[in-house]
Amino acid sequence: MTQAMFERVALIGVGLIGSSISHAMRRRGLAKEIVGSARTKATLATALSLGLIDKGYERAAEAVKGADLVILSVPVGACGPLAAEIAPHLSAGAILTDVGSVKEAVVRDIAPHVPAGVHFVPGHPIAGTEQSGPEAGFAELFDGRWTILTPEPGTDAVAVEKLKAFWTALGSKVEIMNAQHHDMVLAITSHLPHLIAYNIVNTAEHLQRVTEKEVIKFSAGGFRDFTRIAASDPTMWRDVFLNNKEAVMEMLRRFSDDLAELKRAIEAADGDTLFRRFTEARDIRRGIIAAGQDTPAPDFGRVHGSQPAPETESGARK
Amino acid sequence: MTQAMFERVALIGVGLIGSSISHAMRRRGLAKEIVGSARTKATLATALSLGLIDKGYERAAEAVKGADLVILSVPVGACGPLAAEIAPHLSAGAILTDVGSVKEAVVRDIAPHVPAGVHFVPGHPIAGTEQSGPEAGFAELFDGRWTILTPEPGTDAVAVEKLKAFWTALGSKVEIMNAQHHDMVLAITSHLPHLIAYNIVNTAEHLQRVTEKEVIKFSAGGFRDFTRIAASDPTMWRDVFLNNKEAVMEMLRRFSDDLAELKRAIEAADGDTLFRRFTEARDIRRGIIAAGQDTPAPDFGRVHGSQPAPETESGARK
Numbered sequence: 001m002t003q004a005m006f007e008r009v010a011l012i013g014v015g016l017i018g019s020s021i022s023h024a025m026r027r028r029g030l031a032k033e034i035v036g037s038a039r040t041k042a043t044l045a046t047a048l049s050l051g052l053i054d055k056g057y058e059r060a061a062e063a064v065k066g067a068d069l070v071i072l073s074v075p076v077g078a079c080g081p082l083a084a085e086i087a088p089h090l091s092a093g094a095i096l097t098d099v100g101s102v103k104e105a106v107v108r109d110i111a112p113h114v115p116a117g118v119h120f121v122p123g124h125p126i127a128g129t130e131q132s133g134p135e136a137g138f139a140e141l142f143d144g145r146w147t148i149l150t151p152e153p154g155t156d157a158v159a160v161e162k163l164k165a166f167w168t169a170l171g172s173k174v175e176i177m178n179a180q181h182h183d184m185v186l187a188i189t190s191h192l193p194h195l196i197a198y199n200i201v202n203t204a205e206h207l208q209r210v211t212e213k214e215v216i217k218f219s220a221g222g223f224r225d226f227t228r229i230a231a232s233d234p235t236m237w238r239d240v241f242l243n244n245k246e247a248v249m250e251m252l253r254r255f256s257d258d259l260a261e262l263k264r265a266i267e268a269a270d271g272d273t274l275f276r277r278f279t280e281a282r283d284i285r286r287g288i289i290a291a292g293q294d295t296p297a298p299d300f301g302r303v304h305g306s307q308p309a310p311e312t313e314s315g316a317r318k
Numbered sequence: 319m320t321q322a323m324f325e326r327v328a329l330i331g332v333g334l335i336g337s338s339i340s341h342a343m344r345r346r347g348l349a350k351e352i353v354g355s356a357r358t359k360a361t362l363a364t365a366l367s368l369g370l371i372d373k374g375y376e377r378a379a380e381a382v383k384g385a386d387l388v389i390l391s392v393p394v395g396a397c398g399p400l401a402a403e404i405a406p407h408l409s410a411g412a413i414l415t416d417v418g419s420v421k422e423a424v425v426r427d428i429a430p431h432v433p434a435g436v437h438f439v440p441g442h443p444i445a446g447t448e449q450s451g452p453e454a455g456f457a458e459l460f461d462g463r464w465t466i467l468t469p470e471p472g473t474d475a476v477a478v479e480k481l482k483a484f485w486t487a488l489g490s491k492v493e494i495m496n497a498q499h500h501d502m503v504l505a506i507t508s509h510l511p512h513l514i515a516y517n518i519v520n521t522a523e524h525l526q527r528v529t530e531k532e533v534i535k536f537s538a539g540g541f542r543d544f545t546r547i548a549a550s551d552p553t554m555w556r557d558v559f560l561n562n563k564e565a566v567m568e569m570l571r572r573f574s575d576d577l578a579e580l581k582r583a584i585e586a587a588d589g590d591t592l593f594r595r596f597t598e599a600r601d602i603r604r605g606i607i608a609a610g611q612d613t614p615a616p617d618f619g620r621v622h623g624s625q626p627a628p629e630t631e632s633g634a635r636k
Contacts, residue, residue, distance in 0.1 A: 126536045129616030145538050185528050190539025199580055201599035203573045210503050216605040218444045220463050221508025222547055224612045231603040234596035241584045255521045262517055266559045278552035281519035285549040287534040294542045298447030
C-alpha cells in the first residue's frame, strides 16, 4: 500500500477512463477521498453505487472545492466550458489535469481559465477498450501503458513531478512531450486508425451487392477487428476529429498517397511491390509485441484458449 | 467419435489452415489416414513430427495417389500449377477442394485440369489468425465459423453434400453460393480490411515527424489492432489481391468515396455528420457479437482477464 498522494481527488466525468482511474487509485490507496461529478444524474448514481466516488455532486463546480487534484475525464469538446465553470472554485495549489486525446486544443480551451496558483498539467493515458461508461472501468487498464503529459513551458516542476508519480502509481509509464508533437503522434497511432475503422464499417453498411447479414456472418475474415475499434464512443471521437483537424488531415493525405501506390500495384499486377509492402508491415508488429504493447497470442474472435460450448456447436450444426 | 468419412485425405500444404484441418480431422476421427506434401522439406518434416500427417511426400503428385479427398491449402496463386501437376494422379471418384480466399480465379485456374470422374468443389473457411505455418494450427479454428463452398453448376450433388458434411464435422457452419458473389462478399469483409491495415502500417513507417519508436510505444491507442491484421502471411495476401482485382477495386472506390465524405465533415467542422456515422458503425458491431463471430470481452492488448506479473510492473515503474 502506497501512502496517499492526495487528500481529495475530484473526478469530473466517470466514464471508462475516469472509473478506471478510480479503481487504480483505490488499488494503491492514492487518495484519502475521491469525489466526483457526472453529466447525468444516472451516471452519478451509478458511480456512487459502484463505489467509484465517495461523494457525488451534480455540478462540477461543487465537486472541485477543496480538491488538491482535479481530473477532467470528459470528451475533448467539453473541456473548455467545464474549465470556465470550475475555475473560480479551484483551490490554491491544486493540480488540474485532463485525459483528453488531443492536447493543443485542450490547452487552448482550458489554460485561459486557470487561475494563478493552480497548476494545469495536461495529460493523456494511451489506454482504453472499445467500451464506455462507469461500469467499463477496471484497475489494470493503465498497467504497462504510456501516459503522456504535455505541460506548457513555465509550469511548476513540482506539480509535473507529482502528477508523473501519480500516473506511475496508477500503473502507467510516463513520457513528457509538447502538445503539438503529442497531437501528431496520436494522429497516426490512434486518430487515423479510428477514422479508417469507422469508414470501412460505414462502407460495408452502404453496400447493395452484399447484404449487412452477409457482412456480419462472414466478418471473421478481418472485418470484425475493425468493428471492434469502430465500437468506441462516438461523442469522444467526434470531438477528437474536430479538435485535431490539421494533424489528422496530414496523416490522411499520406495514407491516401500510400493507398494510391498499393492500388496501382494491384492494377498493374505488380506482385513484388505488394509482397514487399506486406512484409514491411509485418515487421512493425514484432516491435509492438517486443515492447509489451500487445500480446503475441493469436486473436480469432473468442476469449483466448476457450472453446465454444458443445451445445452451441451442435445447435449450429442443424 | 464420428465414423471416418474418408479413407485417405491428402493435405497439399500444411500451413495455418492445412494444419488446423488436420487437428480438426483427428479430433473427430474423420480420416483413416492423412497424408500430405509441403513446398519445403523443412515444413514437411515439421508436419510429420507434429503428427499432422501420417506420411509425407516431397511431390504433391505422389501425395494425392489413392486419396479420396484432396485439399489444396496453398496460396491462391499456387493452385493452377499444382492442379496441373496432380491432375493425372487423382483417383476416380475423389473430391478435390481448396481453401483459397478467392474463388473465381481458383475455378479458372483449377477446373480446366480436373479429369472426368473427379469432383472439384471449391471451398473457403472464413477463419484464421494472424499467424502462419504448421505450428500455428489448432483443432478449434473452424468452430462456429462459416465455410463457403462454391460448386459450379453441374457438380455432383453427392460430392457437394459430402464435403459440406465434412466441414460441418470440422466444426464449421457451411453456406453455398456462387464464386462471383463469394469474391464480392470477401472483398468487403476480408480483402479490403487487410489492404487498409497493411496500408496504415506502411504510412506509419514512412513518417518523418513521428518516429517508428513512438509509433510502437503509443500503439495502444488503436494502431496495434491494425498491425495484428497486417501481420498476416504476405504471400497469401499478395495472391489474394492479384486474383480478386475487380471486386477489391470496387470496394476501394466505395471506401474512398465514403472517406472523402468524412474528410469533408472534418474540414467543415460538421460534428453532426461525424457523430451520425460513428454511431451507425457501432451498431453493426452488436450484430457481429450477437451472431457469435466475436466476443464482447474488451480487448486491451493482453490476454483477457490476465494481469501483468507484479515484477514486470515494478520494473516498469522505475
